[in-house]
Amino acid sequence: MLYDNHVHSAFSADGSMSLEQITALARGKHLGVVLTDHLDLDQPNGRFEATDYAKAGAAFRSCGLLLGTECGMVPSLAHENRAFLNQSAPDFILGSVHTYCEAPTLAPSGRTPLPPELFWARYLDYVLYCLKTHPFIDSLGHLDYPARYAPYEGLCFSWTRDEKELSAIYRFLIEHEIALELNLRRFTKDNLEEFTENYGAYRSMGGRLVTLGSDAHRPEALGERLQEGFDFCRALDLLPVHYEHHRPVVEEREEHL
Ligand SMILES: [Zn+2]
Numbered sequence: 001m002l003y004d005n006h007v008h009s010a011f012s013a014d015g016s017m018s019l020e021q022i023t024a025l026a027r028g029k030h031l032g033v034v035l036t037d038h039l040d041l042d043q044p045n046g047r048f049e050a051t052d053y054a055k056a057g058a059a060f061r062s063c064g065l066l067l068g069t070e071c072g073m074v075p076s077l078a079h080e081n082r083a084f085l086n087q088s089a090p091d092f093i094l095g096s097v098h099t100y101c102e103a104p105t106l107a108p109s110g111r112t113p114l115p116p117e118l119f120w121a122r123y124l125d126y127v128l129y130c131l132k133t134h135p136f137i138d139s140l141g142h143l144d145y146p147a148r149y150a151p152y153e154g155l156c157f158s159w160t161r162d163e164k165e166l167s168a169i170y171r172f173l174i175e176h177e178i179a180l181e182l183n184l185r186r187f188t189k190d191n192l193e194e195f196t197e198n199y200g201a202y203r204s205m206g207g208r209l210v211t212l213g214s215d216a217h218r219p220e221a222l223g224e225r226l227q228e229g230f231d232f233c234r235a236l237d238l239l240p241v242h243y244e245h246h247r248p249v250v251e252e253r254e255e256h257l
């Protein structure tokens with residue numbers, strides 16, 4: 001059974017699905033689910049009640065739902081993030097960067113965006129800084145996040161352009177046995193070349209661990225492109241995993257999927 005390792009429920013301010021709904025949908029699609037609700041301590045509605053979350057997760061564990069958290073990495077909040085996660089004790093921590101002050105749409109409005117050729121290198125340097133302050137995460141979420149929003153057409157996520165910064169990130173992940181997420185939101189045919197280049201580079205540096213996640217906030221997105229992501233990883237000799245008690249468990253293909 002494949003796991004969707006990036007799913008938001010109503011515990012996230014921008015999510016609406018109940019755990020009952022998620023587990024019923026997952027059962028219908030023959031998927032496992034790792035709940036990754038938002039912990040963004042720099043955002044006004046960026047947290048949930050740790051003990052309620054842990055309690056709800058425990059109640060649904062027998063239904064194939066594992067408890068994770070998408071931890072918004074902000075260097076100055078690393079200590080608070082860790083304290084919160086110690087309390088909620090998820091199986092899996094997905095570390096993501098949601099706010100970066102110079103990114104056009106990740107930033108407080110009114111700032112002048114950087115030119116694209118400067119933006120990505122600086123953003124990736126910042127991601128490395130976030131990683132260094134959050135070495136306790138299990139997987140690095142949506143490294144291509146600004147490509148969803150930044151208006152830099154033709155200048156998306158690129159190993160060719162940003163090899164220096166990306167290789168420093170991949171090296172850190174490999175040395176700390178942190179997985180690299182394949183976020184399936186942008187994983188379409190149009191972007192396949194970009195993903196092949198980047199994940200191929202990660203593999204050639206010795207990286208193997210990948211978590212697959214739809215980043216679903218609504219029912220129809222649950223498990224979207226999961227099988228394609230799995231096949232893509234296997235073709236590159238990458239190892240899709242999910243986490244139980246912060247330990248990687250290798251995903252296996254199910255023939256009827
Ligand atoms: Zn995210």
Ligand SMILES: [Zn+2]
Binds near residue numbers: 008036
């Ligand atoms: Zn997310």
